[in-house]
Amino acid sequence: MNFDCAFAVRIVPLVLQGVGNTILVTILSFVGATVFGFVWEMLRRSHPLMHPATQFIIDAIRSTPLLVQIYFLFFVLPCYGVTLPALFVGVFGLSFYFSGYLSEVFKAGIDAVPAGQGEAAQSLGLSRRDTVVFVIAPQMLRNIAAPLGAYSISILKSTPLLAVIAVPEMQGSAFDVASDTYRYAEPMFVTEILFLILALIAVAFVTGLERRLGLSTPSH
Amino acid sequence: MLLADRMSFFEIMRQIYQGFGVTAMVTLLGILYAIPFALLAGVLQHFSTGFYRGVITAVIEFWRSSPVIVLLYAFYYALPAFGIYLSAIAVGAMVLGLNIGRYGSQSVRAALQALNRGQCEAGLALGLSRFDVLRFVELPQAIAAMIPTFINQAIQLIKGTSLVSLITLTDMTLRAKEIAETRYDPVGIYSGLLLAYLIICYPVTIWGRHLERSLGKGRRPHEF
Numbered sequence: 001m002n003f004d005c006a007f008a009v010r011i012v013p014l015v016l017q018g019v020g021n022t023i024l025v026t027i028l029s030f031v032g033a034t035v036f037g038f039v040w041e042m043l044r045r046s047h048p049l050m051h052p053a054t055q056f057i058i059d060a061i062r063s064t065p066l067l068v069q070i071y072f073l074f075f076v077l078p079c080y081g082v083t084l085p086a087l088f089v090g091v092f093g094l095s096f097y098f099s100g101y102l103s104e105v106f107k108a109g110i111d112a113v114p115a116g117q118g119e120a121a122q123s124l125g126l127s128r129r130d131t132v133v134f135v136i137a138p139q140m141l142r143n144i145a146a147p148l149g150a151y152s153i154s155i156l157k158s159t160p161l162l163a164v165i166a167v168p169e170m171q172g173s174a175f176d177v178a179s180d181t182y183r184y185a186e187p188m189f190v191t192e193i194l195f196l197i198l199a200l201i202a203v204a205f206v207t208g209l210e211r212r213l214g215l216s217t218p219s220h
Numbered sequence: 221m222l223l224a225d226r227m228s229f230f231e232i233m234r235q236i237y238q239g240f241g242v243t244a245m246v247t248l249l250g251i252l253y254a255i256p257f258a259l260l261a262g263v264l265q266h267f268s269t270g271f272y273r274g275v276i277t278a279v280i281e282f283w284r285s286s287p288v289i290v291l292l293y294a295f296y297y298a299l300p301a302f303g304i305y306l307s308a309i310a311v312g313a314m315v316l317g318l319n320i321g322r323y324g325s326q327s328v329r330a331a332l333q334a335l336n337r338g339q340c341e342a343g344l345a346l347g348l349s350r351f352d353v354l355r356f357v358e359l360p361q362a363i364a365a366m367i368p369t370f371i372n373q374a375i376q377l378i379k380g381t382s383l384v385s386l387i388t389l390t391d392m393t394l395r396a397k398e399i400a401e402t403r404y405d406p407v408g409i410y411s412g413l414l415l416a417y418l419i420i421c422y423p424v425t426i427w428g429r430h431l432e433r434s435l436g437k438g439r440r441p442h443e444f
Contacts, residue, residue: 003301063375063421064414065382068393072414075406157287164386171290178297185301192286192294199285 018173032095037102061100239395253317262328
């Protein structure tokens with residue numbers, strides 16, 4: 001079987017049908033992972049007894065493959081009566097997996113804010129909530145911007161895994177083309193090129209966003 | 221006799237671990253790709269300038285920007301069309317290894333850049349050649365600083381091997397899927413699969429963090 005360039009070019013629009021879902025899943029999962037990750041980190045800090053328990057959950061999330069976690073959610077949830085569309089299962093799986101990593105990002109981001117900042121705010125009479133919202137959080141944001149950007153790219157690069165649970169994203173579209181035409185080489189090759197382009201655009205977008213928000217250079 | 225038909229959890233675990241050989245083999249072969257690629261690409265990127273640096277950066281950037289699963293499919297299905305026939309295990313080990321190796325290359329480069337210039341100058345002043353300085357002075361220090369990162373990346377590699385189940389290799393993940401085809405017990409089988417990976421990776425995670433703490437300067441890897 002030879003590589004048919006004309007066929008490869010012809011199927012580009014077919015594979016691209018999935019690009020909308022790829023982007024949608026990336027954005028939803030990024031938001032989900034950020035929220036879960038922040039919750040893990042807050043739980044870990046909430047009480048000394050919560051620390052080892054939360055730490056174990058985070059380590060367990062990071063010690064099992066994303067593919068296995070997605071299979072688990074996809075096949076086990078229905079046994080307990082939870083039937084969700086594949087896309088939501090995928091988004092939940094990605095959010096859950098990356099929350100383990102993002103919790104560490106939040107931890108490092110908060111730890112990197114000098115302790116004197118919080119103490120100074122307290123001694124100026126700010127409430128605990130105001131201290132967190134107006135003093136700690138803005139400085140944490142600056143610390144976490146770069147790693148958050150990097151993980152958003154990682155999430156984008158993990159979305160093709162969702163093809164295994166039939167989420168109609170780009171890799172899934174490629175398999176649709178392949179099973180319609182019995183030709184696998186071209187769809188897989190085209191998908192690789194398209195993902196490469198998509199990832200490069202995403203990297204440029206994230207870097208541009210960080211620069212525009214003035215977050216690219218840490219203050220210390 | 222429905223109950224007798226259900227396998228015990230222990231039996232499920234035993235059957236899942238029948239795929240351990242393939243998981244271990246892909247991991248070990250992957251490491252054989254990852255370490256030379258990481259060292260070579262990191263050192264070359266550190267020293268090259270101009271056009272050559274562009275070429276090296278493009279190779280690293282290719283492995284960094286492509287999703288590993290898409291690469292796996294592309295190499296597995298598209299290489300035969302170009303007349304290159306590789307076994308699934310060869311493709312799996314190469315793609316996963318080089319993908320992890322590219323993360324390693326960035327830690328190698330960062331570790332080399334972080335070294336004090338005086339180290340190199342002292343080596344040259346003692347009459348060592350530039351290559352000997354790299355071999356005997358710079359790399360040993362850089363590698364020591366990178367060990368926690370390498371361990372983190374080894375975990376990523378072990379977890380990544382679950383993907384080879386998608387290119388027909390009977391690793392632990394595919395074993396679980398095979399069991400799931402004959403027995404209806406998703407809860408037991410997929411919990412068992414999670415546990416099977418957890419048993420392998422959790423101790424490594426803990427060990428890696430312990431080393432990172434004791435060295436105090438492990439860089440956090442950005443994940444696949």
